[in-house]
Amino acid sequence: MQGQLKKSRLISRISKERLGSYGYLDEQQLDSIIAKYLWNCALSESLYESLHWLEISLRNNIHTAASHVWGNSWLTNGQLLAPEQRLVDEALERLIKEGKKTNPEDITAALNFGFWTSLFRKDYEQKLRPILPRIFPYVTPASDRTRKIISDRLNTIRKFRNRVFHFEPIISYKPEIRYGEIKQAMEWMAPELIPFLELNCGFSAEFAKGDAHYVSEVKKILDLME
Template identity: 35%
Template sequence: MTHRLPAWMLRDLSLPRLRRYIRAAQGDARAAQRLYWWNIEVAAALVGSLHCLELALRNALHGALVRHHGRPDWWTVAPLNARGRRLVDDARRACGRRRQRTTPDDMVAELTFGFWTSLLSSGYDRAFWVPVLHVAFPHYRGRRDHLYNDLTSLVLLRNRVMHHEPVHHRHLAADHDTIYRVLGYLSLELAEEARAMDRFPTVLAGRADVLDGARAPQF
């Protein structure tokens, strides 16, 4: 390595985690350190738009399924597959550990981004997409599988961001475009409002300055 990482960084953040950044920086520990901090900065800049997308998706799908089944706890009668039922059971148990009475709103908040995205998978085409869920995307006229692929990619991105994993190697500009494209399918108004507050483009444009040491990362 060209430089050594500070001892406190190895102690507090761990070499196994930092080693991935050292490799990406081709052994230059000082560059790896800057890359690590920029990764946090850019991940933080994605949280707002991912937040809007996840909430808009689950509320749109939940609303459509409530209207279709005529009850707020639609998951008790909907034709979920084994994985879907398991995720519902997991959410119910998690809610039960925190409160005596679980409401449908509690369940909606507890069910994961991955669960909601799974409702658009091919196995649910006839059960969910064709009869009801297509109406949850009023500004989309494309194929279900294209939408599902976009959302699956964003679930992976969201999980990496929320679990503090590297995202610097991804095509982040394309990821960001996908977030707003899918958000626009759900709500043009929310997409416009979120974009006006979004600092991700500035953070992405400043990557080279951070990695060159011309600007300190901020998060």
């Protein structure tokens, strides 16, 4: 009875809804469900670094390319459409409120991944033409270096990134394929960063473990609750 109470409290702490997204939730399946949950957490954590490198590469390549064509203050000199300009204004306001510097590089760092991916929507087709080759100089074949192809790739990664950062279930989103797409997008921009990513990113090793890797340890912990 005491063991059931402890397990019930465990489920409520994580939430039935969250655990239930990994399969049918009952006491007989609890070890398997928690193992899947733990593996998902580990997978998500292992993807943080690749997503970090991608975001850094993207925003810096865009800023460098756009500055070359429109000047270093392109974020505030009328190049953006209203929705993106509003996000820049909000970021600038936050920096001022926090007493931080407001030079173009500081504003660039204050803008989130969603902002940078939004610059590849159709409304920016004409604007992007002179800078796209500078942002993504290593796309092969060159015919694939189009706004639409790049926008589709970045938005697929953005949606996946949101699930990762909120520790939502990602296995049905084929994380091994998404990881390959993240690396390829980096190769399009900054291939010299890939060896550093591979040196420290544990995604491939973690993915190879599978959720079964966690089952025996989960069983031990649950058995202690009896």
